[in-house]
Amino acid sequence: MSRGRMLAYPAIAWLLFFFLAPLVIVLFMSFLQRGTYGQIIYQFTVDNYIRFFEPLYLQILGDTLFMALLTTIICFLLGYPIAYQIARLQRNWQTLMLLLVMVPFWINFLIRSYAWVIILRSQGMVNTFLLDLGLIEQPLNLLYNFGAVLLGMVYGHLPFMILPIYVSLEQLDRRMIEAAYDLGATPIKTFFYVTLPQTLPGIIAGSILVFVSSLGMFVIPDIMGGAKSALIGNLIQNQFLSARDWPFGSALSIMLAILSLILIFLYYKALQAQQGKEDSR
Amino acid sequence: MKAMIELQNVEKEFNGQLVIPPFSLTINEGEFFTLLGPSGCGKTTLMRMIAGLEIPTRGEILLAGSPVSKLPPYKRDVNMVFQQYALFPHMNVEENICFGLKMKKVPLHEQQKRAEEVMALTELTEYRYRQPKELSGGQQQRVAIARAIVNNPKVLLLDEPLGALDYQLRKHLQLELKKLQKDLGLTFLYVTHDQEEAITMSDRIAVMNKGHLEQMGTAHEIYHEPKTRFVATFIGENNILCQGDYCYALRPEKVNLHDPAIALEKTSTYRLYAGVVENVVFQGTIDKVFVRLREKDFDLPVLMAYQYFDDKRRWRPGEEILVGWEGPDAVKVES
Ligand SMILES: Nc1ncnc2c1ncn2[C@@H]1O[C@H](COP(=O)(O)OP(=O)(O)O)[C@@H](O)[C@H]1O
Numbered sequence A: 001m002s003r004g005r006m007l008a009y010p011a012i013a014w015l016l017f018f019f020l021a022p023l024v025i026v027l028f029m030s031f032l033q034r035g036t037y038g039q040i041i042y043q044f045t046v047d048n049y050i051r052f053f054e055p056l057y058l059q060i061l062g063d064t065l066f067m068a069l070l071t072t073i074i075c076f077l078l079g080y081p082i083a084y085q086i087a088r089l090q091r092n093w094q095t096l097m098l099l100l101v102m103v104p105f106w107i108n109f110l111i112r113s114y115a116w117v118i119i120l121r122s123q124g125m126v127n128t129f130l131l132d133l134g135l136i137e138q139p140l141n142l143l144y145n146f147g148a149v150l151l152g153m154v155y156g157h158l159p160f161m162i163l164p165i166y167v168s169l170e171q172l173d174r175r176m177i178e179a180a181y182d183l184g185a186t187p188i189k190t191f192f193y194v195t196l197p198q199t200l201p202g203i204i205a206g207s208i209l210v211f212v213s214s215l216g217m218f219v220i221p222d223i224m225g226g227a228k229s230a231l232i233g234n235l236i237q238n239q240f241l242s243a244r245d246w247p248f249g250s251a252l253s254i255m256l257a258i259l260s261l262i263l264i265f266l267y268y269k270a271l272q273a274q275q276g277k278e279d280s281r
Numbered sequence B: 001m002k003a004m005i006e007l008q009n010v011e012k013e014f015n016g017q018l019v020i021p022p023f024s025l026t027i028n029e030g031e032f033f034t035l036l037g038p039s040g041c042g043k044t045t046l047m048r049m050i051a052g053l054e055i056p057t058r059g060e061i062l063l064a065g066s067p068v069s070k071l072p073p074y075k076r077d078v079n080m081v082f083q084q085y086a087l088f089p090h091m092n093v094e095e096n097i098c099f100g101l102k103m104k105k106v107p108l109h110e111q112q113k114r115a116e117e118v119m120a121l122t123e124l125t126e127y128r129y130r131q132p133k134e135l136s137g138g139q140q141q142r143v144a145i146a147r148a149i150v151n152n153p154k155v156l157l158l159d160e161p162l163g164a165l166d167y168q169l170r171k172h173l174q175l176e177l178k179k180l181q182k183d184l185g186l187t188f189l190y191v192t193h194d195q196e197e198a199i200t201m202s203d204r205i206a207v208m209n210k211g212h213l214e215q216m217g218t219a220h221e222i223y224h225e226p227k228t229r230f231v232a233t234f235i236g237e238n239n240i241l242c243q244g245d246y247c248y249a250l251r252p253e254k255v256n257l258h259d260p261a262i263a264l265e266k267t268s269t270y271r272l273y274a275g276v277v278e279n280v281v282f283q284g285t286i287d288k289v290f291v292r293l294r295e296k297d298f299d300l301p302v303l304m305a306y307q308y309f310d311d312k313r314r315w316r317p318g319e320e321i322l323v324g325w326e327g328p329d330a331v332k333v334e335s
């Protein structure tokens, strides 16, 4: 056995422990009960899971799924053209643009969300600007509504869509496009019949990334949606921080994790089907 | 004869660098025309300009008499078989073949009928539902050809279509392609760097070097009457004999080997030189015999000739020898 592998074991053990341990604790917690004062009672129950199916929570789940779906669709519609344009640039410009796409990741997400608040609030940049121009009389309500949350969600997740699509466009053989032109396909037809189908893996990967991470998002609705709009993420956050119902919060987390895993699994299935179609049997 | 493709002083620059100097050429209807030249000489570039994938810097291209330089590739009635086939990996064989018809909105039953015909012609019917990745190189190559000819193009452009295949298959497909072209009466513009391939298949050949045309003619002309030293050495084997400013190309098969001990009857045009056998290289049905000439008339110290497997006299290194040829067999070439 190589020395390198020996050295890797402690690292693997370390990662496994710190990845699995919290998960096991959360799973364990989700089958416990909450005491009157928020303390944990060590008694087995599945009530936390059953409670999840109350209409109130199902409604929140529905809202969350809807928001995640909408975010994914908008990210795709915006992200694809952006990725497409980047992939068409010269090499050094491509690198620069990709860097610009990733730069926001270097700044804390919380701070970036507050930046949006500063831009959109009633005395914010947009409203001040429009008022000064005399285009509006009263400040617009740009914050604390559905649109603001959607904007924040799209803003936060767009890079997750752009990057995988860019990669698949980058891998696309230029001669496929030329062959399509040669066979009489206009640029638009070439896009729909050749480019889009061949970048499907990138689209699927980007969509899964955006969708799954939208499902768990709580910062954006919290800051840009005010108290009104709650998604699953906020519900979980509340169970741990304000309601002090850790077992229920844990159960919700587990449900969310399972949902995400199912989606990722479906993604792999879809990808395998795609590759199975291309690879030889 | 009707001109199908005319290039009129077509030029191409890449980033200010001239890759194709003014180039003119006429290809006739129904002709198997080959562009032959070493790699990097601009064959692909020339072909891509005809297909519309590259825009000439200057000059005009006529397709069946009408100028096409300003037309995008999808409006030109030519089809190309790409060097690496460029089949669509997300479509099966039949879908690949129907793609061009579908783009031109040919009715579905017509699409099917023509696809059937072409698949039968290229022996692909049994593979119609396979993905390109499930096919061998030769089969992929046939799909690429089927995908192009199903559109009934005015000209089929083939860019080294057999380059990626092994020798046996290449030989076989050369004959098949030639037959296909004859049967369909299509105009073929064929690109290759393989002189043997060009000679076997073409009606006419244009030999290219560094972007310009060296010589154009039938395979026979190109082989037997090379005009330039480049053509003489690029196609087949040649001895280049230079005397002062004049150079002659002499095919090794035109060189006769004589035993100095045996008296010879010479015609007036027969040239005879004395030498020593320097080396004999076994090549199968022939041996290459390298003879060092005694006289220093030519600035070519060693002459190549062939001895055939059934020759009675077997030459060995070190032996005294006479080499001779008919004067006209040495063809004058520009150096
Ligand atoms: N897109 C391009 N940009 C710059 N140079 C190119 C481009 N395409 C071809 N060339 C150059 O043009 C010359 C001819 O290339 P090509 O037509 O591919 O030759 P061939 O097909 O005969 O091998 C080469 O020197 C090549 O480097």
Ligand SMILES: [Mg+2]
Binding pocket: B040, B043, B044, B083, B159
């Ligand atoms: Mg080439």
